[in-house]
Structure formats: structure tokens, C-alpha cells
Amino acid sequence: MKLVSVSEAFAVSPQIQAEDMREVTNAGYRTVICNRPDGEEPGQPAVALIQEAAEAAGLGFHHIPVSGGAFPPDVVEAFAKVREQADGKVLAYCRTGTRSITLDALANIENETVDERIRRAERAGYDLSGLRDRLGE
Structure with a gap:
């Protein structure tokens, strides 16, 4: 599992597995958010499986899926x-x-x-510069 710290209170990660929940808890996280729709690609673990493991580890879990590069206001x-x-x-x-x-x-x-958010993402290894106009909304 690759946890990328974005701020003291927030990190992101590529797909996690149910067996990662102990490591997530040990790293001090208390809440997990899944931003993937179920069945996005073959072999992806079901959200219900990750949620069950997270809750068993004492973590809060939220499923807020995003697909197709769309970030509707209600999702944000x-x-x-x-x-x-x-x-x-x-x-x-x-x-x-x-x-x-x-x-x-x-x-x-x-x-x-906007510049601070773009730099923070860049430090975490993500290029959000293409979203500059959208971030200024």
C-alpha cells in the first residue's frame, strides 16, 4: 500500500486492499473514503469488502465514487x-x-x-495544473 501524505490530516492512495486496514489504522487514520465506482476494472476489490474491513478495524468508511473525470458539485x-x-x-x-x-x-x-493547492498536490506527486480554472471556481 502506498500512502501519500498531502497534509497533516489527509492522505491519498492508489487502490487499497482489505488487508491494508491494520496499516491504515496504525498510521493514525480514522476515516477512509473510496472514490472508485464498484466494478471499474477487473480484479478490483468490491467496495463492500473494503468497507467491512475498514469498519472491523474501527475506521469510518464513506463511498463517494467519481468516474469519467466528472466532479459534480454534489460529489465535491x-x-x-x-x-x-x-x-x-x-x-x-x-x-x-x-x-x-x-x-x-x-x-x-x-x-x-489555487496556487497553494496545486503546489501541495505537486509535492504529493500529482499534477493538478490542468485544473487551475476549475479550482478557481
């Missing part, structure tokens, strides 16, 4: 609400981590400028 709002209400560190995952960090940048929980 749902993501922001989970981040704002989380009791502790949050880990969000998708296939590569890009959708999760994009949702975080759009939600802008830390009230950062």
Missing part, C-alpha cells in the same frame, strides 16, 4: 462534508489517487489559494 460537497466532520486523519483512495487529491483540491478544506 459530500467529500468536503466527510473531511470537515472527520474525527482525525482521513485517507482517500481511487485507482491512482488522482481523483481523491482532485476532490480534496476542489473541496479546499484548508482554505488555500
